[in-house]
Amino acid sequence: MSNLPPIQVGLLGIGTVGSGVFRVLQRNQEEIRRRAGRGIAITMVADLDTGRARSIVGDAAQVVADARAVIANPAIDIVVELIGGYGIARQLVMEAIEAGKHVVTANKALLAVHGSEIFAAAQAKGVMVAFEAAVAGGIPIIKALREGLTANRIQWVAGIINGTTNFILSEMRDKGLDFDVVLKEAQRLGYAEADPTFDIEGIDAAHKATLMSALAFGIPVQFDKAYVEGITKLQAADIRYAEQLGYRIKLLGITKRVDGGVELRVHPTLVPARRLIANVEGAMNAVVVQGDAVGTTLYYGKGAGSEPTASAVIADLVDVTRLHTADPQHRVPHLAFQPHAMSDLAVVPMERVVTGYYLRLRVADQPGVLADVTGILARAGISIDAVLQREADEVGGEGSTQTDLIILTHDTAEGTMNAALAAMQALPTVLAPIVRIRKEELA
Amino acid sequence: MSNLPPIQVGLLGIGTVGSGVFRVLQRNQEEIRRRAGRGIAITMVADLDTGRARSIVGDAAQVVADARAVIANPAIDIVVELIGGYGIARQLVMEAIEAGKHVVTANKALLAVHGSEIFAAAQAKGVMVAFEAAVAGGIPIIKALREGLTANRIQWVAGIINGTTNFILSEMRDKGLDFDVVLKEAQRLGYAEADPTFDIEGIDAAHKATLMSALAFGIPVQFDKAYVEGITKLQAADIRYAEQLGYRIKLLGITKRVDGGVELRVHPTLVPARRLIANVEGAMNAVVVQGDAVGTTLYYGKGAGSEPTASAVIADLVDVTRLHTADPQHRVPHLAFQPHAMSDLAVVPMERVVTGYYLRLRVADQPGVLADVTGILARAGISIDAVLQREADEVGGEGSTQTDLIILTHDTAEGTMNAALAAMQALPTVLAPIVRIRKEELA
Structure with missing residues (x-):
């Protein structure tokens, strides 16, 4: 001593x-x-x-x-x-x-x-x-990235790195409630601040993802290059549909090594329900790190608190x-x-990011709708992984009915998806703004 | 550079x-x-x-x-x-x-x-x-214990730290097979060695638990003081009953700070199915560390391989x-x-270890059996958490029937339980050796 x-x-x-x-x-x-x-x-x-x-x-x-x-x-x-x-x-x-x-x-x-x-x-x-x-x-995720995994060429890092939003998403799923209701409850319980903007808009998670991106890939911190999308527009219906398809929705901070650069993004994400990280509930945090030698590792614990x-x-x-x-x-x-020995790998623009997608379309329940929608996806070269069509559930004007059409796609570039979304949105049978949530298999 | x-x-x-x-x-x-x-x-x-x-x-x-x-x-x-x-x-x-x-x-x-x-x-x-x-x-669990959690008074560490046995237990649960069958499959697939003794008898896990015990509590390595029990006697029936009660069975290495010393033990353990570590499947490893400041943290990844x-x-x-x-x-x-600055905290003898218990008794299906068994537990001061009694499923000699009686107890000292087990085993209505598996809530 x-x-x-x-x-x-x-x-x-x-x-x-x-x-x-x-x-x-x-x-x-x-x-x-x-x-x-x-x-x-x-x-x-x-x-x-x-x-x-x-x-x-x-x-x-x-x-x-x-x-x-x-x-x-x-x-x-x-x-x-x-x-x-x-x-x-x-x-x-x-x-x-x-x-x-x-x-x-x-x-x-x-x-x-x-x-x-x-x-x-x-x-x-x-x-x-x-x-x-x-x-x-x-x-101790900084220590893991900086010292524990030094042998590895890190391939990607994905984390639940904001407890407030994970608490809200867990409650939305458990109780089938929409975002606004749960946010108020979270504020009452002290899980969300009076001004929750930094948390619910994904900014806090993006700060943390930016740091992990720098640590994983040896690039400078570049918060201004991060794509940031929060959870404020999430609806209970999407959480429920995702569940039926075997997925949970989590706000993930993701940074990934890809051809020609690094992805850096925060957004609600469908994750297979069987993944450990999909089962991280309440205000807990967890980070998954994928390295070429070690494979998948996960780090879990309390992300905030005194x-x-x-x-x-x-x-x-x-x-x-x-x-x-x-x-x-x-x-x-x-x-x-x-x-x-820092790297000059660039953060790639969101248009070039490749992920799977969950799409929810509110459509008129009439013949040809599915053919129109899938036709647009096919012409864009977007491959479909799963389709969930609900029974017509609502009577619109003049006796017409509406239904939800849910589509999971395989990996697609964001730019390609944006163009296809615009085309689908323009269909007269698509009756409301299309919901689009990204999907990661994390495998 | x-x-x-x-x-x-x-x-x-x-x-x-x-x-x-x-x-x-x-x-x-x-x-x-x-x-x-x-x-x-x-x-x-x-x-x-x-x-x-x-x-x-x-x-x-x-x-x-x-x-x-x-x-x-x-x-x-x-x-x-x-x-x-x-x-x-x-x-x-x-x-x-x-x-x-x-x-x-x-x-x-x-x-x-x-x-x-x-x-x-x-x-x-x-x-x-x-x-x-x-x-x-x-x-990087050594680094987490040694550097990442230095602020904490560590309370306990519990880990799935042998991939071979976790693979076997996962397969037993998934396929409802008994130990011997799955071991042969594991050997064929290369998940178990030709001589699997160190793995299946818990010795390898005890080596690792011994090291974590020293790191967590600042005591010398004391493998000779570890209690070691493997998975060779586990039956598919117990995995199934545990599941019905909301638990999974995992081979855990556990070390815990208790009054007057440190527990150091490896044995099959019932863990609540909703815990993250209960969902660690196949040959994967995971370690949970409980510290007084950080709370619960978990570290997950591949525990073996080149x-x-x-x-x-x-x-x-x-x-x-x-x-x-x-x-x-x-x-x-x-x-x-x-x-x-090492500590001289002693490893406490197994008789003083306190855990919950899962008991399976093969009993004659006749009046008074449950009263006899629960009477013994009550007199020993052992509190019952849950009872699962199956319908009689087997006809013995002279038309008598048998059934499985499953009991979960609250925390009890091992010595107390040993005495109660001896008394229950001596009942004429208890027809086979009682199965006893320890239970940890890990909360």
Whole structure:
């Protein structure tokens, strides 16, 4: 055991995650010291609400309102940024790096957008920026991608990386309810925020997918290239039809190596119900990584919450404690690949992405409709995997009836599908906007 | 990128795993170098079958029959031991350490039995012994336990860590067949070895559980203290009854922190069918880790095979490449905790282990049997969770009929259950040896 005094940590922001970090570090301090070989102590906390901060840390740490006082303190070795967002958090992280501090952050938005700038600054300064908590909360998925699977040429990564939306989708399926109803319930239960936009529109998942894409393929973070589609338009009917066809609908963050580039996309996705990831319910997260040597691996756990996220933040603190006096050359590269060995693989435009599709068409129940629709698909070279035609269920004007026609297609380029969709939508017998959901076999 | 020449690796044994390591290192050499910052090259291979070895490595590496020639070669930085077993492998690993080589090994048997001696020698010599491939093949579970979850007081670890037995159990369930029939099929398909003893008797799983126990709780490896029960006595009927009660039967390696010590055991286990791990099928592996901060996490992937195991071996090679010139103080401790901070928590005897139980009694179908059986349980203080009584299905001598009585109990100490089992077995109406399978809720 080293006789070094504890490494000193300054927290910027002590809300849900920060208080978890403080509490777990206190509770498990002996266990953590036995692992790290050195104590880890939060000795300074900056929070605008100094009263709340003091009520959490008591006399254990100095509390200040000004984050820059933490950065300026020469006794602080590691700065933990838990403020969130792109604004002041970005400035403070850059200033902490400039001051020679190692940084631990849970801020996926910041890294997905400004990661290149931040990692370059850290590299130049010889400090570490660790971010295990930025993706999938307590699941050590960054470590798996960056260290555990180094032997592999990663082929794809697909994850349920937003607990709020997975909770909503699970509830929609369990209870047969539509999105709006379940969102309100999720807000009441604290699973969704008052302003849930980042979650339900897929933006949070896209931040995380962007980071995993960089780690998997050795490319710079490129959030602006990500395709992002949320779950707000999903209907209970589609979840039910998918179930009948043997699929579950999950909001997946997907990044995939393809000819000429990398796919990077977030959207609702049909996944075969027998896949383990299809059975990840409620607010849980799971990430599947496919490598050429290891095959399929999956990582599952809580993707958010005070102590699960704190678990990841503290794992980073232990890593930094172990490595901060070591030669920077021996540290794990921020984005898994050495900074001078990054790839320039481009993120391919969505039109070139190839997936299967679930289509739901509201059609007039009359002869020739199926022939018209399948004829358009055939002419576009789109191969059909399954068709589900329901009995006519609604009487329209003048005694006409309507029905749902559900089609699963084999792999098709998005551009091809878009053209076919436009043609189908123009059919007079197609009575409502066609629902299109992408499908991945994940095999 | 470093200008250092490739780090030189010597392989001891180039069978299934060794050839996978060689092949993946060759195929992904550029990808691996971009991550590690330095090339990794197998330059020497020792195998008794030098002809086969040469046919695999060609001119890329020197092939010798004598493993000691590899250890004696001053150019070799890392020795990869893939011989297996406790005999010559132990000697060679100790000699490699003595010669100042870092060691990477997939040999769980060796480490579970002789780990203390080996890790102490490595510590004294300042070299690393890395063993990611020793547990759950390509799944980076050692890294998760040792680095990813350092914030946590680990509460328990439970894993499907033997692919052969999971394949057999999956087939027994799918096809309703008994053990012997499925074992023969597994042998024909290459999922079970000609001598399957280590797998089917639970010994291989116990080796791995022993290693996870040490990593989770900071205790020395103590394979001799593990309780080990295999799957050879399992019957299709029990798998079917378990299913009717909402459970699957899996061979689990379990290690758990309890009052006064640590449980360490391998046995067939009823697991609720809705748990993710209950849905791990075929030869796949999965490990669930419960930590006080992170909650439940699960790690899933291929637990064996040439390239999945190679994936773990190479991840270790990259770790060693990154850390071998660093101060030994900054390396991750072999058993997750610093050598001077190990715990002396004892492995508790099986009599004190507390679990639920599944009992199947073959009883005479006559009044009072259920009362007799439940009376014994009640007097022992054993609480019943569920009872399943089948209709009488068999006519015995003199027109008497028999039936299966299935009982699920709540948590009970094994010693208490043993006494109750003896009393029930002595009832004249209990007509065959009682089947007892342990049950874990894993919640």
